Amino acid sequence: MSERITRAQIPMSELTITPGSACQGCGAALAARLAFKALGPNVIRHGIPCCPDSVTQTPRVGTVFEGGGAQLTGTSRALKAIGREDVLAVGFYGDGGTYDIGFQGLSAAAERNENIIVITKDNEAYMNTGNQRSGATPKYARTSTNPIGPRSRGKPRPKKNIPFIFAAHYVPYVGTASVGFPEDLIAKVTYMKTIKGFRMLIVQSPCPVGWRFDPAKTIEIARASVQSGIWPLYEIMDGKTFKLNYKPKELKPVTEYLSPQARFRHMTEDEIADIQETATANWENLLKADEMGRLTL
Amino acid sequence: MAVVHRGYKGMQPDHSDLMSQQWTGWGHQYVEHAQEILDSLLMAYKVAEDARVRIPIAVGYDGYVLSYTAEPVEIPDQGDVDKWLPPYKPMPSVLPDEVDPSTFSRGWGGGDPQMPWKIHHEAVLKIEEVLKETMDSFEKTFGRRYGNGMIEPYKMEDAECAIIAMGTIAGTCKAAVDKMQAEGKKVGLIKLRSFIPFPVNDFQAWTKKLDGFAVVDRSICPGKGGPVFGKLRDSLYDLEKKPVTLQFHAGLGGKEVRVHDFEMIGDKILKAAKGGTVEQVTWV
Numbered sequence: 001m002s003e004r005i006t007r008a009q010i011p012m013s014e015l016t017i018t019p020g021s022a023c024q025g026c027g028a029a030l031a032a033r034l035a036f037k038a039l040g041p042n043v044i045r046h047g048i049p050c051c052p053d054s055v056t057q058t059p060r061v062g063t064v065f066e067g068g069g070a071q072l073t074g075t076s077r078a079l080k081a082i083g084r085e086d087v088l089a090v091g092f093y094g095d096g097g098t099y100d101i102g103f104q105g106l107s108a109a110a111e112r113n114e115n116i117i118v119i120t121k122d123n124e125a126y127m128n129t130g131n132q133r134s135g136a137t138p139k140y141a142r143t144s145t146n147p148i149g150p151r152s153r154g155k156p157r158p159k160k161n162i163p164f165i166f167a168a169h170y171v172p173y174v175g176t177a178s179v180g181f182p183e184d185l186i187a188k189v190t191y192m193k194t195i196k197g198f199r200m201l202i203v204q205s206p207c208p209v210g211w212r213f214d215p216a217k218t219i220e221i222a223r224a225s226v227q228s229g230i231w232p233l234y235e236i237m238d239g240k241t242f243k244l245n246y247k248p249k250e251l252k253p254v255t256e257y258l259s260p261q262a263r264f265r266h267m268t269e270d271e272i273a274d275i276q277e278t279a280t281a282n283w284e285n286l287l288k289a290d291e292m293g294r295l296t297l
Numbered sequence: 298m299a300v301v302h303r304g305y306k307g308m309q310p311d312h313s314d315l316m317s318q319q320w321t322g323w324g325h326q327y328v329e330h331a332q333e334i335l336d337s338l339l340m341a342y343k344v345a346e347d348a349r350v351r352i353p354i355a356v357g358y359d360g361y362v363l364s365y366t367a368e369p370v371e372i373p374d375q376g377d378v379d380k381w382l383p384p385y386k387p388m389p390s391v392l393p394d395e396v397d398p399s400t401f402s403r404g405w406g407g408g409d410p411q412m413p414w415k416i417h418h419e420a421v422l423k424i425e426e427v428l429k430e431t432m433d434s435f436e437k438t439f440g441r442r443y444g445n446g447m448i449e450p451y452k453m454e455d456a457e458c459a460i461i462a463m464g465t466i467a468g469t470c471k472a473a474v475d476k477m478q479a480e481g482k483k484v485g486l487i488k489l490r491s492f493i494p495f496p497v498n499d500f501q502a503w504t505k506k507l508d509g510f511a512v513v514d515r516s517i518c519p520g521k522g523g524p525v526f527g528k529l530r531d532s533l534y535d536l537e538k539k540p541v542t543l544q545f546h547a548g549l550g551g552k553e554v555r556v557h558d559f560e561m562i563g564d565k566i567l568k569a570a571k572g573g574t575v576e577q578v579t580w581v
Contacts, residue, residue, distance in 0.1 A: 018402055042393050055402040059391050087393060 001235045001243050002175070002191035005183050011037045020052040025215025027205030027222065028121040029053040030179040032092060035119050035203070038189035043088045044079075046072050048102060050094030051128045053121065068097050069105025072116040080115070088117055088193065095122040095136035098202070099160050103135075110169035110198045117192055118200045123207035124159070131210040135160040138230075139278075140271050141263045143210070148266045158278070163202055163236065168297045170239035171198035177233060178204050180222025184233055184245055204231045212262030224257040229283040230275075234290075239297050244290035254279050298323075298353060299338060303360035304516075309551020312464065312516035315357040316492075316524055322417055324354035324424045325493040327463035331368040334358050336441055337490075339378060340431045346385045347427045352420050359465045361551070373439050381438050422494050447496035449488040450503075452478055456485035458509040458566045461525060463489045466515060466547065466554045473559030484511075484563040489525060497532040504533060509541040509570030511562050513581075515548040541569045547581035554581065 015036035022029035032054040036043075047062040063071040068091050076089040093102060098120040109116060125143050126132040133143040133155050140154040148154060167174045172195055177185040185203060192199040206222050208215035225231040226246060233245040254276045258264040267275075289295050302314035315325060324344070328337050334356065341354040358364065390396060406412025425447055432446035443449045449467075452474050453459060462470050467488040474486050487503065487510075489496070500510075514523025521527070526544040533539055545562055548554045558581050569575040 044391065044393065057398065057401055059393055059396045060401070061391070084392060 001237060001241070002184075002187040002245070005187045005190070007183055010034075010182060010186055013037060013040075015039070015041060015056045015058065016054045017057050018055045020054045022051070022053045023207075023209050023215070025206075025208040025218040026051070026053055027179050027207055027218050028094070028123055030218070031119070031121040031185075031203040031205045032056065034179065034182050034185050035092070035189050035201075038186045039088065039090060039117075039193070042086060043090050044075055046075065046089065046091040046093075048091075048093055048097045049128065050097060050121070051123070065097055065101045066105055068093050068102045068118075069107070069109035069114075072118070073109050073112070073114045076115045085115070089115070090117045090119065092119050092121065094126075094128070095120060095124060096126045096134045098122075099135035099162050106166075107169065110166055110171050110200075113171060113197045115196050116198060118198075119189070120162075120200070120202045121205040122202050123205045123210060125207075125210050127207050127210045136162070140267050140275065141211075142266065143263070153271065154263070154266065163200075163234075164295075164297065166198075166200050167236040167239045167295070169198070170297075171200070172196070173199040173235065173237055175201045175233075175235040176204070176231065177201055178222045178226050178231060179206070180219050181226060181233060181246065188235065210263070212265075213260045217260060221257065221260060224252060224260075227252045228254045228257045229279040230254060230257055232283065232286055234286060236295060240294050242286075242289045242293060242295040244286050247287070247290070251280065251283060298355050299334065300355045300357040301360045301364040302357045304550050306550055308360070310360040310362055310465075311549045311551060312357070312514075313549075314360075315355060316516040316518075318355075319493065319524070321355075322352070322421065323493070324350075324352055324421060324491065325357065326354065326491050327357045328490065329465055329468045329488065331363060331370050332441070333443060334363065335370055335372070336435065336439070336443070339373070339382065340428070340435055340446070342385075343382055343431050343434075344424055344427045347431075348388070349423045350420055350427050352417075352424065354424070357464075362465045377438065381434070424491070425494050425496070425498070428491060443490060444488065445499070447491045447494075448499050449490055451486040451488060453485035453487065453503075455483055457483040457507065458511065458563070458570050459485055459487045459503065459507055460511045460513060460559065460562055460566065461487050461489055461529065462513040462515075463492065463525065464515060466513065469554055469556060470513075470559045473556045473563065476556065477560060477563045482563055482567060484567055492525065492528075495528050495532065500529060500532050501536060504536055504538060504540055507540050509543070509566045511543045511545060511566035513545045513547050513562065515546075517546055517549065541566070542577075543569055543575060544578045545581055546579070552581075 139158045146155040229251045304311035305313040428446040436442040512526040
């Protein structure tokens with residue numbers, strides 16, 4: 001698993017050469033900047049339709065929405081065939097291309113334990129096309145396809161537990177990360193480079209436009225998400241070994257995370273209590289698993 | 298890539314699987330028997346990797362009929378194939394230490410978003426020239442040939458009309474052509490091998506000698522019609538002499554196509570070419 005690093009150990013090099021079409025405060029652009037600092041230039045970056053958050057100083061290839069897993073597989077095997085396994089086949093995909101449309105191909109690649117790295121910038125909806133809900137959208141979130149009205153309270157169903165789903169493929173590494181915890185993100189990307197096989201890192205990337213918060217507050221929102229237990233930072237190796245990377249003595253209340261975001265503004269006290277209960281219960285489970293150092297999947 | 302095609306409506310063979318993927322941007326070929334599958338794949342690599350092309354090629358063949366049965370096949374010597382098909386060197390390189398950094402954040406076409414499509418289209422059209430060369434080279438090295446690569450005429454020397462078919466049913470058609478010509482009926486087969494790119498030049502040349510084409514499509518785009526029929530008529534549109542063209546749908550959904558079905562097709566096109574009244578579309 002990853003080894004902790006300090007802020008001083010974050011690489012100085014910048015591989016992002018333009019910000020693409022990123023919005024002010026774009027969490028995904030920050031996820032790219034941090035991840036590629038650790039990945040370095042010896043990478044072929046793979047993309048599928050998603051927010052055009054950045055352009056990096058790496059050769060790039062793209063494919064259709066559902067093709068991410070397949071294309072990464074092809075590149076990885078071709079690199080092996082020409083004796084260039086030093087080059088990393090890295091997919092930098094959104095949540096739509098990981099949780100939903102891209103899921104089948106990635107699940108297949110995970111099952112075959114393809115030698116690839118998948119970094120998901122999770123902004124919790126199909127943001128590029130105007131905030132349509134995805135499997136990554138949390139319960140009660142307002143999206144363009146989950147409006148608030150007399151018969152709709154935002155997304156009725158909870159967020160898919162994709163880290164556990166991919167861990168249940170018994171792949172070498174699945175981790176969660178946040179743009180609000182750059183040292184942890186970089187330590188994890190650095191670790192992924194040292195092993196082979198299917199490696200996945202899901203980075204929660206707050207989106208000021210879709211989540212509807214002040215673009216200056218991206219980092220605050222990202223940190224509140226982790227500190228309230230809504231987006232815990234952990235690693236699962238081989239679907240068994242488990243480590244919870246960030247363990248505050250006490251979780252912050254979920255309201256610290258929910259209140260600044262207009263996508264949750266409509267929530268009633270009962271609905272907030274529902275989220276609080278889920279976050280607390282999930283946290284208890286993760287603490288137990290961390291104590292044992294293992295998960296049962 | 299070898300593409301075993303089956304139909305959309307059920308699992309029995311027709312051409313829908315590959316026909317529905319006309320927009321992949323690849324070359325598309327359809328073959329008749331197991332030997333042709335092997336030979337076409339060898340040739341497809343040589344064509345696809347040629348510097349003038351660099352486009353993937355799909356070699357389609359009928360599901361079940363070819364994929365689930367066995368036929369004797371002559372397998373060429375590995376050493377001979379290795380000499381004939383040298384290792385592929387990709388150009389330009391896409392590796393991080395070889396790629397031109399000025400290409401980051403820039404696509405093909407120097408800023409014109411239409412250019413990548415134009416470049417791609419022209420590369421696929423180039424397949425015709427390279428495939429014909431490759432067929433010559435294949436015959437020289439391995440002793441087998443399938444027409445000129447794009448089409449394979451069968452007993453067309455004295456024919457007045459041609460049946461156009463792809464895949465295994467072309468084999469059935471050959472038996473029908475033998476029978477019909479023995480009865481004095483002047484109809485032959487032009488087996489279509491390359492659907493994309495379409496052998497426009499070849500068909501335009503054949504038009505000079507023929508009065509009618511019976512196109513047998515083993516697929517249909519609902520609301521649009523048979524793909525080979527449409528593309529053939531498009532190829533002949535600008536010619537002064539326009540032969541009669543008839544559309545036949547045969548073998549869809551895996552329906553058996555018999556020798557006598559092709560005899561019926563042959564009779565109809567001969568009748569139509571002589572001015573007789575025949576319906577333009579027939580579901581066999």
